[in-house]
Structures are given as structure tokens and as C-alpha cells.
Amino acid sequence: RRLGRAHTWGLPALIIVTVFFTSWPLMIWAEPSSNTITAVENYWWWFLVTASTVGYGDFFPTTVGGHLVGVYVIIGGIVTLTTLFTRIAAAIDNAKGQRMKGQL
Amino acid sequence: RRLGRAHTWGLPALIIVTVFFTSWPLMIWAEPSSNTITAVENYWWWFLVTASTVGYGDFFPTTVGGHLVGVYVIIGGIVTLTTLFTRIAAAIDNAKGQRMKGQL
Amino acid sequence: RRLGRAHTWGLPALIIVTVFFTSWPLMIWAEPSSNTITAVENYWWWFLVTASTVGYGDFFPTTVGGHLVGVYVIIGGIVTLTTLFTRIAAAIDNAKGQRMKGQL
Amino acid sequence: RRLGRAHTWGLPALIIVTVFFTSWPLMIWAEPSSNTITAVENYWWWFLVTASTVGYGDFFPTTVGGHLVGVYVIIGGIVTLTTLFTRIAAAIDNAKGQRMKGQL
Numbered sequence: 446r447r448l449g450r451a452h453t454w455g456l457p458a459l460i461i462v463t464v465f466f467t468s469w470p471l472m473i474w475a476e477p478s479s480n481t482i483t484a485v486e487n488y489w490w491w492f493l494v495t496a497s498t499v500g501y502g503d504f505f506p507t508t509v510g511g512h513l514v515g516v517y518v519i520i521g522g523i524v525t526l527t528t529l530f531t532r533i534a535a536a537i538d539n540a541k542g543q544r545m546k547g548q549l
Numbered sequence: 550r551r552l553g554r555a556h557t558w559g560l561p562a563l564i565i566v567t568v569f570f571t572s573w574p575l576m577i578w579a580e581p582s583s584n585t586i587t588a589v590e591n592y593w594w595w596f597l598v599t600a601s602t603v604g605y606g607d608f609f610p611t612t613v614g615g616h617l618v619g620v621y622v623i624i625g626g627i628v629t630l631t632t633l634f635t636r637i638a639a640a641i642d643n644a645k646g647q648r649m650k651g652q653l
Numbered sequence: 654r655r656l657g658r659a660h661t662w663g664l665p666a667l668i669i670v671t672v673f674f675t676s677w678p679l680m681i682w683a684e685p686s687s688n689t690i691t692a693v694e695n696y697w698w699w700f701l702v703t704a705s706t707v708g709y710g711d712f713f714p715t716t717v718g719g720h721l722v723g724v725y726v727i728i729g730g731i732v733t734l735t736t737l738f739t740r741i742a743a744a745i746d747n748a749k750g751q752r753m754k755g756q757l
Numbered sequence: 758r759r760l761g762r763a764h765t766w767g768l769p770a771l772i773i774v775t776v777f778f779t780s781w782p783l784m785i786w787a788e789p790s791s792n793t794i795t796a797v798e799n800y801w802w803w804f805l806v807t808a809s810t811v812g813y814g815d816f817f818p819t820t821v822g823g824h825l826v827g828v829y830v831i832i833g834g835i836v837t838l839t840t841l842f843t844r845i846a847a848a849i850d851n852a853k854g855q856r857m858k859g860q861l
């Protein structure tokens with residue numbers, strides 16, 4: 446059961462990490478160097494803000510190539526981050542249930 | 550079962566494609582030519598950013614007519630893209646389950 | 654069954670209409686007249702863009718009073734519009750199921 | 758049953774309040790004083806706009822430290838506010854069901 450639960454978190458987390466590290470070089474290649482979205486301190490922030498669907502608009506791709514990489518991040522990121530957020534919510538619910546039964 | 554699964558993806562995908570191709574000429578008609586949202590390289594990007602609820606604000610309609618087209622895209626796009634994203638998440642879960650049983 | 658289904662759409666729709674028409678005068682009262690968010694052609698657009706969580710940032714409240722009205726719209730609007738979107742998605746799924754059984 | 762229901766709302770609400778009050782001083786520490794996001798009248802608004810995934814972009818963190826606090830708010834806020842919104846939607850559904858049985 447523990448293995449199963451670890452596995453449940455594993456695949457979405459693996460996909461999100463893969464989408465992150467494969468989309469970054471593609472975005473660097475697609476966007477002009479004047480777009481600071483690809484800087485090491487900005488890309489992970491843009492990725493999270495996009496995958497969580499917050500979308501502040503402080504960073505976004507501007508070219509057709511960058512938009513295609515954006516599609517990849519939007520599909521790959523939203524699906525997996527939403528899955529992870531659902532898992533966290535379920536873990537909170539579970540902790541709650543166990544506490545009510547005096548197990549926590 | 551395979552047919553059923555294909556069908557499951559089919560209707561939301563059909564609706565999203567229909568909303569896309571019917572909303573585009575309407576948006577061209579409604580928005581002034583100064584709004585680059587209707588350009589071929591921008592409209593699909595705005596459509597995806599809206600349907601995924603990311604909403605960067607890099608493109609948006611500005612007229613009453615454009616906002617009415619926006620309502621159509623927001624309702625038609627969000628409902629169907631969320632359905633497709635849920636299907637992808639379920640497919641990932643399913644692949645996970647099959648791998649655990651040694652079938653993948 | 655038909656009555657029950659109509660009812661299912663009724664309460665969320667009623668709440669969203671109520672939140673819309675009660676929040677509008679409050680927003681007019683709270684925001685300075687320089688903020689065009691309260692104009693008749695803009696308020697419904699801002700309301701939909703907020704309730705759907707797209708949030709382009711083309712319109713938003715700017716005062717503490719306007720932010721309090723925003724809380725009301727965010728809670729009342731998101732909960733009910735998400736419910737309505739879920740109902741539409743279920744109706745699409747249902748139509749799909751019936752078509753497969755040759756009933757549509 | 759009433760106790761159980763109160764509990765159901767309690768833990769997500771407790772987490773969201775905790776994330777709010779622990780993230781605020783961290784954000785004040787991380788962001789330059791020129792960013793008005795940390796002002797008492799703005800921080801709760803930014804927090805709600807982020808946790809609800811609306812993300813207008815009227816306020817956002819700008820430094821690496823502020824982005825790290827943003828990660829904390831995005832994860833902690835979205836998971837718990839979505840849970841609370843789901844609870845509200847379920848309560849509306851429940852009220853609806855009881856009214857149909859003539860209990861309300």
C-alpha cells in the first residue's frame with residue numbers, strides 16, 4: 446500500500462520534471478534573448494505560474510515557436526500539477542480522517 | 550471498449566475544434582484590425598490560454614462584440630478543454646495502474 | 654427526473670445572477686468613477702472573466718472596498734460557475750452516452 | 758455528523774490561515790519596499806487572487822525570494838481554497854437536495 450501510494454505521486458511528478466527540463470532549452474531556442482522568461486531565476490517561476498493556471502502575465506512567450514513550447518507546458522504542466530494538487534488535497538483529507546479516528 | 554474510449558475523446562475534441570473555427574471569423578468581424586488577437590499566429594494562442602484559464606492578458610478582446618465572442622470561447626473552450634485534460638489525467642492513471650500489474 | 658435536472662441548473666444559476674446584480678451597485682459605490690470596470694459594457698465581462706478564473710487583468714478593482722466586492726464575486730462566482738461548467742460537461746457526457754445507445 | 762462536517766471545513770481553513778500569516782512576513786522580508794504587494798490592504802487581495810487562480814497580475818512578487826514565497830502560497834493556497842470551494846458547492850447541492858425533500 447505504501448509503495449502504491451508513493452507510485453501515485455511518482456508518475457505525475459516525473460512527467461512535470463520531464464516537461465520542465467525539456468521545455469526550457471526549447472524555450473531558450475525559440476524566444477529572443479531580450480525575453481527574460483528563459484533566465485534561470487524566471488523560467489521555473491513562469492512554469493509554475495502557468496501550470497497552476499494562475500497566469501499573472503509577468504512573463505509569457507512572444508514568438509510562434511515560444512507559443513508552441515507554451516502549448517507543451519500548458520498541457521503537460523496543468524494536467525500533472527492539477528493531479529499533484531488533487532493528491533495533496535486527498536492526503537489532507539486522509540490525515541483528517543485518521544485524526545478523527547485517534548490515529549494521528 | 551477501444552471504440553468507446555475513442556468516442557470519449559471525440560466529442561469534446563470535436564466541440565473545441567468547432568468553437569475554435571466558428572469563433573475566429575466572429576472575432577475578426579467584432580474586433581478592430583488594430584487588435585492583433587485575430588492574427589493567424591495569435592488567435593490559437595489566445596484561444597488556448599483562455600480555454601486553459603491561464604489568461605496571461607497578452608491578448609484579449611476589447612469591444613462588446615469581441616467580449617460576446619469571448620463568452621462563447623470561455624464557456625465552450627473551458628468546459629471541453631477541462632474535459633480533455635481530465636481524460637489525459639485518467640489515461641496517465643490508467644497507464645500507471647497497468648504498469649503496476651506488469652502489463653506495460 | 655426532468656424537474657430534478659432543471660432544479661440542478663437552477664440554484665447555481667440563481668446564485669450567480671444574484672451575486673452579479675448585488676455586486677454591481679456595490680462595485681459602483683466602492684470604485685472611483687475613473688475605473689471603467691463598473692460601466693455596463695465592462696462589468697459583466699469582468700464578472701465572467703473572474704468567475705471563470707481566466708483573469709486577464711484588463712479590468713480589476715483598485716480600492717479596499719472594491720477588493721471586498723471582489724472577494725464576494727470570486728467566492729460566489731467561481732463556486733457557481735464551476736458548478737454550471739461541470740453540469741454542462743456532464744450533459745455532454747450524457748448526450749454522448751445516449752448517442753452510443755442509438756437514442757440520439 | 759455536525760461535528761464531522763465542522764471538522765471538514767476546519768483543516769483546510771486552518772491551513773489557509775496559517776499559509777497566509779506565515780507567508781506575509783516572509784514576503785515583506787523578500788520583496789523590496791517599493792513593491793506594494795506587502796501592504797496590509799494589498800497582501801490579502803493578492804493572496805486571494807492567487808489562491809483562487811484568477812491571477813489578474815495587478816500584484817505579483819518580483820524577486821527570487823518573493824517567487825519562493827509565491828510557490829508556498831500557490832501550493833498551500835490553491836489546494837486549500839479549492840477544497841473550501843468544493844465544500845461550498847457540496848453544501849449548495851445538499852441544501853438543494855433537502856429543499857426538494859421539503860426539509861428546507
Ligand SMILES: [K+]
Nearest residue numbers: 500604708812
Ligand atoms: K490570469
Ligand SMILES: [K+]
Nearest residue numbers: 499603707811
Ligand atoms: K488565471
